[in-house]
Amino acid sequence: MSVTGVSDSLGGSSSASSSPQITGVNERTLSPEETEKLGRDQVLVSRFKQEKLEADAQKNWDLFYKRNTTNFFKDRHWTTREFEELKNCREVQGQKLVMLEAGCGVGNCIFPLLEEDLNIFIYACDFSPRAVEFVKKNILYCPERCMAFQCDLTKDDLLDNVPVETVDVVTLIFVLSAIHPDKMQTALEHLYKVLRPGGIVLFRDYGLYDHAMLRFKSGNKLGENFYVRQDGTRSFFFSREYLAALFHKTGFESLVNEYVLRETVNKKEGLCVPRVFLQSKFRKPSLL
Template sequence: MDETFIADAKDVLAKDTSVIPDFWQNKYKNEASKNWDKFYNRNTTNFYKDRHWTDREFEELRPSHIFTEHKPVLLEIGCGVGNFVWPILERNPDIFVYACDFSPRAVGFVQSNENYMESRCQAFVCDITKDRLADTIPPHSVDIVSAIFVFSALPPEKQADAVANVIEILKPGGRILFRDYALYDLAQLRFKSGHKLEDNLYVRQDGTLSYYFSKERLRELFVQHGGLVEIENDYVVKKLINAKLNIDSDRIFAQAKFQAPITTTDSIDASAGKTQSINNSEVLVE
């Protein structure tokens, strides 16, 4: 993002000085899962496309790229109706996927899908801001946690609790793969007055929340509060060009990887075959 773009974006955001009253803020935050359940009731499985791009952005999701001596375990948080899950299961025959969402209706769609097999996937309802993942998943047993457009649906004051919850089931050396809406994204700049709850947090027309991340906010959540190691943390800028309308605009996403620390004991266990860690290779962001 160049300085001119950032300055223009700041000017746009600075003009929206109004915030939603406290009563409505609390209502939208407390009814997040209810509003997403309504979203899936309206749209069923037809709103989002399957995410076939994820293994292009994250090499950890490519078959046999990282894990060669055991079957990897992945947790997809905010799984929706399975748009991330199905491509991953198809391309990685040895992987086991846990998939959770705080919308019971969305989880029901996953469980009723013809590709759902309990031998390879376990879907369950979970609000990661308050429901303990370790009640369903053994602690320190997951190699990869995918957090793709999920943390933006959480109020900022609950995001650190969600990170702590996820870390409890992550293996030493395991990674969190993160992608979400970033500060100054086109969607943020298009919000009209009356949708802002607080800085970088908005409510959509359907009552669902949308938070826009900076690199600094991600570092605060995952490194300072979570104690994880930052492997990657940057912005992905996608140009949208409409030649007919002569419109050139930016979609901006935050993309990051964070790794659970590996202690001396973990290294010894790994050499004995008890723990399989992940290497430190990186992926360049587009």
């Protein structure tokens, strides 16, 4: 295991602070109380409601951005520290890096990158039309350096907006967890098409037994490690094995696939909560 000190991308109050993160291949150990709680929660949301949640998925995310506008998530200034590929994934010196931010939200990842790296072009797509509009209205949005478009990764063809095998790096940060598990494979297949041979997917998302998973009350479970929030948006919690199987089936090679364990302390409320993320790097095989 190794220890570093980067914050996650979730919104939070200024009264919260985080311990250094620990990375490794072992999942978090549950307390007896947590094990009992998860064991009791076996009742699933009805099939009718699950089908409605799937049908309303885009609407629910659009409403999320209508309520929160650009104020919910923090800017991700940590991405180049955690993912050195955003700086060095160039085949020759001086080459322009072409990136796809899959699930760009309101631009919390892309705009810090555009400010930091002048030799980068970013395709940015999101499920929510409202989120895409927020990106386009940002003062830093420049069509010569960034192209934002609405896209459902589970059914829309990225090739309508991104030329085949032209992307060096795809960032998939807190996005795949919002997609129904039955459709995750399709989303990865679409990403695979636009990545050049040797291109890399940089992944960070909710890990198994994260505090957010343990907070769900009875009646919110959709399936194994899959839950619905009060606002109708959904969240899946990944194990290393589950994620690796998804990417390997699509044709990717694993480079890194580790849990990130940390504790977040809310001083105002006197709470210390365990956070678990999965941080991974997968590569599309190079041509022989």
